[in-house]
Amino acid sequence: MVNLFWADESGLPVNDRGLAYGDGLFETIRMQGRKSVLLPRHLDRMVRDARRLGIAVSLKELDAVARQAAERWGSDDPSKGWVLKLTLTRGAGGRGYRPDAGMTPNLLVACGPVPPATADEGVVADFSSVTLSVNPLLSGIKSLNRLEQVMASRELDGAVFELIMSNPAGHLVEGTRTNLLVKSCDGWLTPPARDLAVSGIMRQWVLERLRQQGEVVQERPVEVGDVLSEFCLGVYLLNSVLGVVPVRNLAGRNLPVDGGLATICNPFELLE
Amino acid sequence: MVNLFWADESGLPVNDRGLAYGDGLFETIRMQGRKSVLLPRHLDRMVRDARRLGIAVSLKELDAVARQAAERWGSDDPSKGWVLKLTLTRGAGGRGYRPDAGMTPNLLVACGPVPPATADEGVVADFSSVTLSVNPLLSGIKSLNRLEQVMASRELDGAVFELIMSNPAGHLVEGTRTNLLVKSCDGWLTPPARDLAVSGIMRQWVLERLRQQGEVVQERPVEVGDVLSEFCLGVYLLNSVLGVVPVRNLAGRNLPVDGGLATICNPFELLE
Numbered sequence: 001m002v003n004l005f006w007a008d009e010s011g012l013p014v015n016d017r018g019l020a021y022g023d024g025l026f027e028t029i030r031m032q033g034r035k036s037v038l039l040p041r042h043l044d045r046m047v048r049d050a051r052r053l054g055i056a057v058s059l060k061e062l063d064a065v066a067r068q069a070a071e072r073w074g075s076d077d078p079s080k081g082w083v084l085k086l087t088l089t090r091g092a093g094g095r096g097y098r099p100d101a102g103m104t105p106n107l108l109v110a111c112g113p114v115p116p117a118t119a120d121e122g123v124v125a126d127f128s129s130v131t132l133s134v135n136p137l138l139s140g141i142k143s144l145n146r147l148e149q150v151m152a153s154r155e156l157d158g159a160v161f162e163l164i165m166s167n168p169a170g171h172l173v174e175g176t177r178t179n180l181l182v183k184s185c186d187g188w189l190t191p192p193a194r195d196l197a198v199s200g201i202m203r204q205w206v207l208e209r210l211r212q213q214g215e216v217v218q219e220r221p222v223e224v225g226d227v228l229s230e231f232c233l234g235v236y237l238l239n240s241v242l243g244v245v246p247v248r249n250l251a252g253r254n255l256p257v258d259g260g261l262a263t264i265c266n267p268f269e270l271l272e
Numbered sequence: 273m274v275n276l277f278w279a280d281e282s283g284l285p286v287n288d289r290g291l292a293y294g295d296g297l298f299e300t301i302r303m304q305g306r307k308s309v310l311l312p313r314h315l316d317r318m319v320r321d322a323r324r325l326g327i328a329v330s331l332k333e334l335d336a337v338a339r340q341a342a343e344r345w346g347s348d349d350p351s352k353g354w355v356l357k358l359t360l361t362r363g364a365g366g367r368g369y370r371p372d373a374g375m376t377p378n379l380l381v382a383c384g385p386v387p388p389a390t391a392d393e394g395v396v397a398d399f400s401s402v403t404l405s406v407n408p409l410l411s412g413i414k415s416l417n418r419l420e421q422v423m424a425s426r427e428l429d430g431a432v433f434e435l436i437m438s439n440p441a442g443h444l445v446e447g448t449r450t451n452l453l454v455k456s457c458d459g460w461l462t463p464p465a466r467d468l469a470v471s472g473i474m475r476q477w478v479l480e481r482l483r484q485q486g487e488v489v490q491e492r493p494v495e496v497g498d499v500l501s502e503f504c505l506g507v508y509l510l511n512s513v514l515g516v517v518p519v520r521n522l523a524g525r526n527l528p529v530d531g532g533l534a535t536i537c538n539p540f541e542l543l544e
Binding site for chain 1 (some may be wrong): 279282283284285286287288289290291292293294295298325326359361362367368369370371380382387402403404405406407408409410415416417418419420421422423424425426428448449
């Protein structure tokens with residue numbers, strides 16, 4: 001059981017642990033009218049990540065809430081895009097950092113606009129000066145502890161769509177709000193799940209789709225050399241709300257842009 | 273200028289970035305009646321950490337709010353302890369992780385009870401299984417990104433007062449809610465500021481006080497061997513609300529407990 005809060009009616013309790021400590025999770029789900037994109041995967045991830053944090057929530061209750069939200073905010077017109085945001089926290093109170101046993105989680109449900117679509121010819125990206133420190137205990141979890149992403153995104157300006165962060169080992173890991181996919185002569189390449197701050201739903205879906213098509217996909221550390229070498233055939237940024245975004249220029253260097261991936265992987269055809 | 277919210281009247285806006293991303297800071301200040309303990313240091317740290325995150329707040333406005341809070345919640349009786357909590361966030365809204373330029377920060381002001389005092393004969397502590405990953409960009413900052421501390425504190429039970437976390441290099445760094453101070457044959461020893469997740473006010477004050485007394489204080493990485501060797505003359509946990517807490521047993525090993533430090537450093541005599 002969760003306590004449910006609709007953002008157009010009320011906020012979370014003033015002593016909610018989401019605010020106090022970032023003690024919770026969130027999902028942003030692309031909606032079209034009353035239809036959703038990859039909703040079951042988003043809800044699965046939230047349940048799985050919640051279990052890692054010791055927050056009890058069931059798929060059934062999240063699914064019921066998402067359906068209510070679609071009715072509440074979605075129109076009949078599937079061309080009307082919006083974003084459904086679910087914020088799940090461990091609940092309110094506790095003794096400092098230490099949660100009480102058997103707390104009831106709080107679930108805040110909100111809607112927001114879709115960001116502007118990116119151009120088909122691709123976007124400009126650069127390297128971030130912010131190093132990503134991923135605690136293995138929390139790797140991949142879309143938690144409310146996102147200060148590194150905030151600090152990195154402060155360096156974004158209008159001309160640069162995304163900044164790619166490295167880890168202390170110097171490997172490229174992910175953008176502020178996107179996962180990284182590289183096309184090389186040897187196939188597709190993406191950083192391994194254990195290194196990720198956020199393990200994206202779009203990444204998961206695109207990797208599966210590529211493998212279904214018989215493509216070779218390697219999950220291994222990505223070096224700067226992998227994306228700036230002549231063997232790099234393309235760099236893509238993956239995001240649940242924006243889909244597959246090709247990079248046409250990375251750190252001042254032009255990259256080949258191939259519409260092929262968007263053809264294989266158009267998540268917005270997947271309305272459910 | 274900040275937007276001010278009194279927790280007994282209202283919470284922060286539903287789209288506040290403190291909840292969304294842990295994009296903010298907090299301070300917990302020990303109060304006695306209308307008097308405070310080390311208040312100027314707390315406010316200094318909040319201003320300094322806010323500057324590191326790019327959040328604009330002035331010492332003057334924080335000080336005025338703390339004084340109002342003391343009037344609002346404090347009694348005439350300085351034996352009545354309570355805790356003043358200030359939560360400062362970057363504000364509400366923004367485009368995803370990226371803040372808007374010139375956002376107005378939100379400041380939530382709350383009061384809470386003092387935790388039970390610890391016994392003079394000391395407490396029981398153990399090592400945490402949670403490794404601390406400190407991003408140098410955020411080291412020492414008392415930000416709202418505290419999931420590591422939450423996860424570590426879930427392992428606390430009634431018998432164990434504190435769990436000490438290590439970093440990936442295997443050095444002991446700090447407890448879930450305390451900084452670490454070790455007394456050895458060579459003087460006092462504490463992990464260096466750059467390694468800390470939270471650089472505590474009580475730590476800062478105790479180190480200064482020890483140096484004023486002519487004691488030798490080393491800031492260097494602390495190994496497990498430093499606290500479990502026969503040369504260890506005492507282990508202390510430092511916390512703004514609880515003061516100086518001696519450890520009588522660490523990981524099943526009895527430690528000498530010396531009341532001397534509490535005599536040199538009794539912060540609760542410092543009412544302002």
